[in-house]
Amino acid sequence: MNFYTISQLSQEFDISTRTIRYYEERGLIVPIRTESGQRLYTKKDRAVLKLILRGKRFGFSLEEIHEMISLFDKDRTGRKQLEKTIEYGEQKLKEVKERIDDWLQLKHEMETILEDFKTRLEELEGSE
Amino acid sequence: MNFYTISQLSQEFDISTRTIRYYEERGLIVPIRTESGQRLYTKKDRAVLKLILRGKRFGFSLEEIHEMISLFDKDRTGRKQLEKTIEYGEQKLKEVKERIDDWLQLKHEMETILEDFKTRLEELEGSE
DNA sequence: ATTTTAATTTACGTTAACGTAAAAGTCAAT
DNA sequence: ATTGACTTTTACGTTAACGTAAATTAAAAT
Structure with missing residues (x-):
């Protein structure tokens, strides 16, 4: 090594x-x-x-990262441990999914606004 | 009012x-x-x-938020202003898209790991 | 009119995530 | 063997985004 x-x-x-x-x-x-x-x-x-x-x-804090790492780093040989890890993981996955939805919505709104602005710009240029 | x-x-x-x-x-x-x-x-x-x-x-800082707000708050009546705003918006939109990709990848990885863990748990329970 | 609740400014305190610097020991190259 | 680059610990400094508290004034409720 x-x-x-x-x-x-x-x-x-x-x-x-x-x-x-x-x-x-x-x-x-x-x-x-x-x-x-x-x-x-x-x-x-x-x-x-x-x-x-x-x-x-x-955007995770060091504490959150620490939590995740140490959980996935422990020996998960025991059934109880494995169950706990899965439960924790599913919770985190849920949070991640929510985050993604938030971001997707933001993206959608930005696209709408941009389209609006572009339309206005075209109108402005058409009237010159 | x-x-x-x-x-x-x-x-x-x-x-x-x-x-x-x-x-x-x-x-x-x-x-x-x-x-x-x-x-x-x-x-x-x-x-x-x-x-x-x-x-x-x-996860944006107050400074970033300030930047965005004040840009979209200015009078965008002028063509130059409008163009600037659109350019800025498209840059931000690109960043948002990248962020979404990152999150999607994270989600995918988490799902893979979780599947793996669940398989292991089933094996454990099957051998009891 | 007086008590209670809400508001203002000023200012010091707090936490996370490091930056920066000093003093001292160690490794690599000449 | 000495120079220079690297590493160590210790410790104080910094920034963002507020929290907390005190002193004062104003508004609302009784």
Whole structure:
């Protein structure tokens, strides 16, 4: 297995090292350490980082992201655990669907307004 | 024409009066004042407030919302103004479409994962 | 007329998500 | 071995979007 240093990840994802350490502060990533204390990140850590950044783009808070990650990261071997995860996932999925509907409606309204404006512009240009 | 007081709006939209005054501080709403200095909000102010809250739900910052509102609020009587507004609107529409695609992909991934989990759960229950 | 409720301004406090800087140790290259 | 780049911890600073509280004034209700 090979590792990434903090600056390698920081460059790859175009974020500061402070940001990466901050995610660790909040318990989202936990890299291993060399004897001297330097952080080393595994492929999995890198994947988690990717997830965090993606979650951020969707507007989720670090706390929400943490919740999701830790839930999907726990061992879901037990039936109870699996059921809980599915329940949580379905709740989140519902929220996502609602979000999509909201966005679709917004899109529709914007299109309507734009059409209206374009019509007006044409009228203006026709009367010149 | 009839007006709303700040607490009427605050109750209707379930936000604090501080919040409404803050939006004014940032230049988003500008109510008229009585002689004694009390704020009075028109129907239009109320509509703007609605827009702000909606924008917030979509994750826009107050600054972005301000930008949009003031653009659509300007007199678009001139052809140049109208063209500018349309251009801006089309840019925003493009961004919204991208956002929707992102959300749709997220939804798809969540559904896939959930299906996977459900399959596992069935297997678990079948082997009892 | 007086109590109660609502409004105003001013100003300091709070939280999330980092930025920035200092001091000190460590690794890589010459 | 020394320079320079990198890393660490500690800690204070910053911005947005309000919350909270105090002091004062005005409006509404009794």
